[in-house]
Amino acid sequence: MTNHIDKTDVIIVGSGAAGSLMAAKLSEAGKKVTILEAGPERRLEDLTSSQIHARRLKWGGDPVEENGKQPIGNVFNSGYGTGGSALHHYAVWPRLHGEDFKVKSLYNRAFDWPIDYDDIRPYYDRIQQEVGISGDHTAEIWRPEGDAYPLPPVPAFQQSEVIARGFAKLGKQTSPLPLAVNSRDYQGRPACLWDGWCDAGCPTRALASPLAHYLPKAIKQDVNIIHNAAAARILTDKSGKKAIGVKYHDKDGAEIILMADMVVLAAYAIQNPRLLLNSADGGLANRSGLVGAYIMSHAAALVYGLFDQETAPYMGATGGQMLNQDSYDHKDQRTQGFGSFQWMIAQAVKPNDLLGYGGSNPGLYGAKLTEFMARAAHHFGTMTACVEDLPLPENRVSLSSNKDRFGIPLAHAHHTSHADSYALWRGAKQEGIEIFKAAGATEFWNGPLGPMHIMGGTIMGDTAENSVTNSYGQCHDIDNLFIAGPGLFPTSGGVNPTFTVHALTLRSSEYILNNWSGVIS
Amino acid sequence: MAFLLGDGVINLTPAEAKTRKIPFRSLDQKQVSTLDFLSDAIVPGAKSAGLSHFIDHQLSAPHEDNLLILRYLRINPPFKDFYTSALKAFEISVRLKYNKPPLDLSEAEISEFISIMRQKKPIGWPEFIEEPKQEVPPAPFFYFVLRSDAIDVTYGTVNSFDNMDIPYMAHIEPAHPWESPS
Known part of the structure; x- marks a missing residue:
């Protein structure tokens, strides 16, 4: 039996960074918005400070089948429940650079975006003012033009001071890491205590997760969030050119249809294409055949070391304290490979979990592990390179022959790094070792390639032949169906995606509001 | 974590559950003994921290609430077979190499075996x-x-932070921190 509930103006699938911002902006303009969230309700008081409890925030919905040489890492990179992936994100918010938008034009590789930096710059500036970013735009010498950060930079603790010496000895620059974490009270949210529990979700609201910033604004406008609502299909009219609603299953398995004038998919880069592919034979909004194609993930180049000095590795933010982007611009001038990467320096680190120092050196066991854990607690240092991943058509989300309990095909995600991206990762980790040596590390080593962030799968572009949406996330084939989030990225750049997701979503929301009648007609 | 005790449910840490000899839900006694032996050789302190109770409890937890690190590693639930089959394989391999059961291995022998299993397939x-x-x-x-499981229970707790002389600095402390008895 199918239940129908009242029509709404806009259905947004997903309550993460893009969904919550879109909901806030559309509802503040008077639109009636309903969010369908696949996972359970999360509240600030649920965000227990524990790397073990933190696992509840990660993807817990239908399994995603993964293969390829560098699988996409869906569970670790995705979220489940109110706030989505951004509830456990580390709030490292650098901007893309100008050349990230022109990779095809400049280097005859991959794609150009249908916008350039000047198009998105005002939205970066407005978002950072609305949300708050701590940083130092003058010290961040690589940053493209833009307004000064509204908040003073994050503090540098012992770990970053020790590692920064290595950069300096090699003639490299460092700056404070731009973080959407309050260095002082801002926008009614308190300053951070620098205790390193970002991955477990920030209950104080110092970190700009959806629960801290945009969802409260949306809820104030009576946006209705339906939890445990697994979207199954986007419904269209008979022409197939207009979205009319979404069919979903509730926690008890009941099938429910919600009608709307507009549908926005903001369920991240794996579930958005899954939903589109399951919504019509051959996939909805898929004239290009590119729904699901070109998924990307930054390769994390992990560098670890032990230092004689006290590093207090438990202090700071999980994203880190300092930044280096010396290897960002001029993508064709790396020592190996092609692309851009940045160093995020001195992550606050706990003893356990995948990113904990206990997991950094898995060859140690027994008494040597005990000895290592005692020393690392006070002398560990780490930094991570966020390495660009060039898009490949074979890296894609498709529908599996296996199905969930409602008969919906599971998502299958294939990902193998482009050879030049893999080489870039290899070069980054070698550079990292040289920096740690220069910093005086007594021991230094690398971790394996870790997938970090998921992008692509519903890329934006100029035409329906080369992309799924236009630059506003509006599907080429269906005017009132929008996509929001990192799935729109045609190329990954070498910076964390969440700031860009916010800027793009703000831009899209204004386009929707300015063109409402035309879009829904 | 909620453990069944008699007719009721009681919240205990894994270490407390071990001390109070709470019955296991998913693992049998032989599996528990083997798990304790191997995990404690890899991460000293894991046995007393209640690793076996932690894993046993999580094997019956709903997937979306599951706290095992396995959920990050592209293994789909249920997870029980992963542990029980590996423990059986461990016993088979140890018996073949040393001609005795795992629990009879000397400290040097189990260390040698771990050195092999961490790198390649043991005979x-x-x-x-x-x-x-x-x-x-x-x-x-x-x-x-x-x-990783053993490090979680042995080092990822409020008490273990104290033992390492590092501040836990919780915003919201775990309701039942997984701590080893001091």
């Missing part, structure tokens, strides 16, 4: 076990997972 480590037929994880992967 006799099967790909499947029979009755019931279960796929066995590769030995290095099982080592990595068990080591």
